Amino acid sequence: MCQIGVVIALVACCQSVVTAQSREKKVRDDRARVEKEGFWIYNDLPKAFEEAKETGKPIIVVLRCIPCEECVKLDDELVDTDPVIRPLLEQFVCARQVSTNGLDLNLFQFDTDQSFAVFFLNADGTIYGRFGTRSHRTEWRPDVSLKGLAAALQGALELHADYPNNKEILAGKRGTPLEVSSPEEFPTLKDRYTDRLSNDSNIVKSCIHCHQIGDARRDLYRKSGEAIPPRLLDPFPHPKVIGLILDPHTPATVETVAEESPASEAGIQVGDRLLTMNRQPILSMADVQWVLDQTSPEGETVSLEVDRDGKKVAIELQLDSGWRKKSDLTWRVSSWGLRRMVTGGMVLKPASEEERNKLKVEEGKMALKVDNVGQYGAHATAKKAGFQKGDFVVSIDGRDDFLTENDLFRYGVTEKRAGDKVEMEIRRGNQSKTMTLPMQK
Numbered sequence: 001m002c003q004i005g006v007v008i009a010l011v012a013c014c015q016s017v018v019t020a021q022s023r024e025k026k027v028r029d030d031r032a033r034v035e036k037e038g039f040w041i042y043n044d045l046p047k048a049f050e051e052a053k054e055t056g057k058p059i060i061v062v063l064r065c066i067p068c069e070e071c072v073k074l075d076d077e078l079v080d081t082d083p084v085i086r087p088l089l090e091q092f093v094c095a096r097q098v099s100t101n102g103l104d105l106n107l108f109q110f111d112t113d114q115s116f117a118v119f120f121l122n123a124d125g126t127i128y129g130r131f132g133t134r135s136h137r138t139e140w141r142p143d144v145s146l147k148g149l150a151a152a153l154q155g156a157l158e159l160h161a162d163y164p165n166n167k168e169i170l171a172g173k174r175g176t177p178l179e180v181s182s183p184e185e186f187p188t189l190k191d192r193y194t195d196r197l198s199n200d201s202n203i204v205k206s207c208i209h210c211h212q213i214g215d216a217r218r219d220l221y222r223k224s225g226e227a228i229p230p231r232l233l234d235p236f237p238h239p240k241v242i243g244l245i246l247d248p249h250t251p252a253t254v255e256t257v258a259e260e261s262p263a264s265e266a267g268i269q270v271g272d273r274l275l276t277m278n279r280q281p282i283l284s285m286a287d288v289q290w291v292l293d294q295t296s297p298e299g300e301t302v303s304l305e306v307d308r309d310g311k312k313v314a315i316e317l318q319l320d321s322g323w324r325k326k327s328d329l330t331w332r333v334s335s336w337g338l339r340r341m342v343t344g345g346m347v348l349k350p351a352s353e354e355e356r357n358k359l360k361v362e363e364g365k366m367a368l369k370v371d372n373v374g375q376y377g378a379h380a381t382a383k384k385a386g387f388q389k390g391d392f393v394v395s396i397d398g399r400d401d402f403l404t405e406n407d408l409f410r411y412g413v414t415e416k417r418a419g420d421k422v423e424m425e426i427r428r429g430n431q432s433k434t435m436t437l438p439m440q441k
Contacts, residue, residue, distance in 0.1 A: 023204045027098070039089075040096040043197065045104075048095035052123035058160040059123065060092040060153070063100070063108070065115035065209055082146050088153040092120075099207040100183045102195035109175045111236035111289065112214035113332040116140075118149070120156035120283070122163055127173040128156040129283030130290055133248075135238045137331045143238075147249040148284060155251060155283040172280050173290065179220055183208045186216035187223075211333040218334065218413075222341060223441050228413040230297035234324040236289040241326045242319065244268065244288075252282045266317040272306040279303070297324050329406050336379075341440050342412030344381030345374025348405045351392060359392055359427055366400040368393045368408070378440045385437050388428065395425040412439060 034042045041048045045061065052059045097103070107125055110117040110132075118131035131152045133143035159166060180186055184193045189208060198206035214235065221228045239246050243261020247253040252274040257264050274282045277291040295302055299322075304315040329335050339345055351359065351367035361367040370391040373383045394400060402408045416422065418441040426433050 024202060027203045027207075030098070034096060040094045042096055043098055045095055045097065048093050049123055052093045052121075055093065056123075057091060057093045058128065058156055059095060059119075059121045060089065060156075061095045061097060061108070061119040061121065063097050063103075063110070063117040063119075063210065065098070082150075084150045085146060085153065088150060088157070091157055092153070099197050100210055100213060101193060101197055101206070101208045102182055102184070104181065105183065105213070106177045106181055107174065109178070110210075110286075111293075112210045112212075113235070113334055115210055116144075117210070117286070118152070120152070120159075122160065125174070126163070126167060126170050128159045128170065129173065129281065130286035131284040133238070133285045133289060135240070135328070135331065141248070143248050143285060145248045148251070151249075151251050152283040155281070159281060159283075166281075169276075169279050169281065172278060172294070173287075175294065179217060183213050183216065186213075186220065188216045188219050214334050215337050218337060219441070222413065222418055225417050227415075230324055230414075231293065233410065233413060234297075234327040234329070235293060236286075237292045237324055237327050239285060239288050239292070241324065242292070242317070246274075246285050246288070248285065251284055252288055262317060262319055262323065266304075266315050268304070268306070268315060268317070269308065272308050272313070274304060275307055275312065276305045277302055295319060297322070299323060325406075325410065327406075329409055335405075335409070338409045338413065339374070340378045340381075341418070342409055342416075343405075344383075344385060344387070344437050344440065345379030346370050346382045346387060347372040348393065348408065350404060355392070359394070361394060364403070366394055366396075366402050368402070368405065381440055382437060386435055387424075387426070387437070390428070392427040393424050394427055397422050 031042060034040050040062075041051070048059055048061065051057075107127075108119060110119075110130065114132055114134050116132045116134075120128040120130070122128065129152060131144070131149055134140050135143055159170070163170075182195060184190055184195050189212065193206065193208050197203050214232075217232055218228050221232070240258075243258035243263035244254060245256035247255045250273065254268060254270050254272045254274070257268055257270055274288060276282060277288060278294075280287065280291060282288060291302065299318075299320040302317040302319060304317055306313050306315060329338065339347065347370070348368040349371045351361070351369050355369065356363070356367050359367055370382075370387060370389050370393065373387055373389050374380050375383060396402060396408065396411070402411060412422075416439045418439055420439045421436050422439065424435050424437055426435060
């Protein structure tokens with residue numbers, strides 16, 4: 001290796017070590033601060049449930065990735081500075097969970113592409129509700145707020161005060177068992193992690209992050225030769241999928257209804273506050289997503305009760321087959337695993353109007369530009385096959401109806417299996433080529 005290459009490698013190595021040390025320090029400093037304050041129970045859910053049984057208080061469990069700067073902003077505010085939230089929290093047993101090692105997946109089911117998820121529970125495991133939504137890689141403000149969290153806390157306290165009279169309508173807030181009961185039991189995780197964090201060595205490396213659960217679930221199906229189920233491919237659909245934009249400062253008040261959407265056709269109006277969905281009380285946008293997640297991808301009718309100008313109105317929301325496919329997968333951490341499986345590590349983006357005109361591709365036909373090509377491991381599969389940044393993919397297996405990366409992901413993991421090969425027609429400059437890309441595990 002030349003001297004310049006050696007210097008670059010050493011710099012990269014040093015940066016990696018510094019980053020790892022920085023993350024490790026953040027985790028240890030966070031734990032020291034939380035344990036010193038003594039307000040939150042740190043990474044000890046059994047203790048939280050035991051305390052709730054003894055005190056009769058409800059439980060709030062915050063699942064928070066460490067370190068995540070965007071999550072820390074919201075979480076630190078709710079703990080340390082907000083004068084409305086703090087008195088509400090004092091009525092709960094407060095537990096903070098910074099890893100998913102040993103987490104009971106039959107109880108704690110949530111969108112694993114989130115890095116901040118909140119549960120409100122009874123000591124017997126009954127779930128009152130959820131909080132925490134994100135529909136963008138870094139921006140969370142359109143989906144969560146401190147006011148919204150305060151409203152969810154207040155709603156949970158009201159449900160707790162009425163418990164167990166309302167136990168029947170809360171039953172649907174708990175899901176069916178997953179493939180395994182704890183993250184470290186998944187085949188792709190079991191040899192790398194245990195059911196707890198390492199306190200003496202590298203905490204960061206011993207941590208199972210939220211997104212790894214979703215990755216492990218998808219890998220389980222992919223490696224067994226099965227199609228990834230729609231509910232796992234499009235998890236916890238955002239309300240915008242059905243045509244709703246909700247106010248993040250309230251439990252679930254409608255700000256916008258998209259025209260010709262399921263919500264519009266059902267008669268939902270701006271200003272409506274969603275009180276229940278399928279009889280389940282709604283405390284936040286995350287509760288709406290839970291109900292949608294439990295709704296069949298093949299379509300079904302969801303019953304709603306809304307508050308409209310002080311009056312309760314019953315609404316039937318009809319979701320037809322394929323409704324989940326409007327979800328955006330590209331912001332999710334899990335999209336990187338899908339790129340490994342389907343595009344061999346390529347990042348694809350729709351061509352601009354100018355680029356489409358230059359390519360002479362009609363509107364409504366496929367033209368996906370290769371925005372990036374992976375360089376390492378399975379993510380370098382496309383590179384090894386000859387694909388280059390700046391290529392335009394205009395058809396796959398003779399089909400030109402894949403208009404977005406989302407469309408391609410769904411095709412690759414539902415109709416193709418690992419080891420299959422697809423023929424891609426690309427445009428490179430003035431040339432047209434047909435290239436072969438193998439599907440990955």
